[in-house]
Each structure stands twice: as C-alpha cells, then as structure tokens.
Amino acid sequence: xxxxxxxxxxxxxxxxxxxxxxxxxxxxxxxxxxxxxxxxxxxxxxxxxxxxxxxxxxxxxxxx
Numbered sequence: 001x002x003x004x005x006x007x008x009x010x011x012x013x014x015x016x017x018x019x020x021x022x023x024x025x026x027x028x029x030x031x032x033x034x035x036x037x038x039x040x041x042x043x044x045x046x047x048x049x050x051x052x053x054x055x056x057x058x059x060x061x062x063x064x
Contacts, residue, residue: 008018029035039047 009016012018026035026037
C-alpha cells in the first residue's frame with residue numbers, strides 16, 4: 001500500500017471546508033420534507049451501541 005499525505009483542498013478541490021466538529025441539524029428535513037424523528041437522540045445512540053458487542057461491553061454510554 002502506498003500512502004500519500006496531501007492537503008484536503010488539493011484532494012477534494014477548491015472550497016472544501018474540513019471543519020473540526022459538525023453539528024447535525026434536522027430542521028431542513030422537518031421543514032421541507034415534513035419529517036419527524038420517531039426515536040429521540042439518546043435512545044437511538046443506545047440502540048446503535050447495543051448492536052456492537054465491543055461498545056456494549058465497555059459501557060461507553062451514560063444511563064438515560
């Protein structure tokens with residue numbers, strides 16, 4: 001395997017923004033698609049972690 005280190009703008013192109021933290025928002029889905037989530041955030045994360053034997057055995061999440 002040949003690994004080449006490069007800057008993000010050279011790889012992705014001009015104007016790419018590599019932000020350190022992304023904050024997802026569902027406001028546009030609610031507004032334009034008339035969509036509502038069926039599961040709250042904490043429950044969704046707990047279900048995802050429950051699917052992973054590694055994560056569920058290491059108690060990485062809080063008890064809600």
